Amino acid sequence: MKSFTPYPSVNKIIDHLLIKISDILNGQFIGMYIHGSLALNDFAPDRSDIDLVILTENALSDSLLKKLKLLHKKITLSNLPYAKRIECIYIPIKSLKNYFQEKAFFPCLHIDGKFYIDGFGLIEKHILRENGITIKGQSPKLFIKPVTQNELKKAVIESLKNWWCPQLIDHSRLIKNDYQVYAVLTMCRAFYTIQRGGIVSKSKAASYAKDILDKKWILLINEALSWKIGKNFNHLIKTLDFIKYTLNNFGLLNK
Structure with missing residues (x-):
């Protein structure tokens, strides 16, 4: 093996x-x-x-x-x-x-x-x-052509707009603990890619987000980073608020 x-x-x-x-x-x-x-x-x-x-x-x-x-x-x-x-x-x-x-x-x-x-x-x-x-x-x-930084940023913005915006209305997926964690860390990665360029691990993106965002999000991000399978997360409202915060930061709400 x-x-x-x-x-x-x-x-x-x-x-x-x-x-x-x-x-x-x-x-x-x-x-x-x-x-x-x-x-x-x-x-x-x-x-x-x-x-x-x-x-x-x-x-x-x-x-x-x-x-x-x-x-x-x-x-x-x-x-x-x-x-x-x-x-x-x-x-x-x-x-x-x-x-x-x-x-x-x-x-x-x-x-x-x-x-x-x-x-x-x-x-x-x-x-x-x-x-x-x-x-x-x-x-x-x-066999895969390089993806430019501008294309990556555009792809992340499109994902926020087309995938995450609708979940503010229908958040049935976000009922699950693991999906809330996924959402929180994905928002962190969105900030990193759009502002810095490139794709990094979710833990590195989370560290970056904690440094630049309002300090009120630090506890939520830390809990997402420390979550384990079988452990409760149960932060639906806070997760939705963080998604809204991210979308609003990039001018994607009500578009």
Whole structure:
């Protein structure tokens, strides 16, 4: 078993997934990559997810998707470490070579064990290209074009406007503890990217936000940073207020 990461239990399930997924995809399999917190050296064993990108030759057929769904269901129900904390998206290589500026949507396993379409845009492409860990295949820098700082900033603003603004009205997702934490740290990252440029880990973005924002947000940010799976967070109103504060700061409310 190869040491893809500093975490033996993470390496174990990644190695298992590599064998099983490449066997199902056969000639369609091109590569497997780690992105997200592991790629940004921000992985917290007691709360982080394992984010994977599977690169394929073409869009997958219904029969292959059915086999993958069964595989992921079996793994999710297993006793393998991190089995319920995997997000795995399947992307045709031409979609990463092509320079799409908006989110494109692809089949994805989510941490709830469900398998459905999800987005992958410029922010994710940038992290994969600049920080992604290659499990199998070519370096992402060989097939993904660089994303400019202005494009990153625009992508973050579009995400705030198109994804987070509507959640002030329908905040059903924000009922969950983990999503409140995700929202708070995502707002911190938005401040960093728009004001400083680049994408950094959520913990680094949180540190930056605590330095520049009104001190009343420090406790909320600290609690988000220290949250662990199974622990209560329950700061819906404060989280909504922080989202509003962020949107207002960038002139995105009532637009």
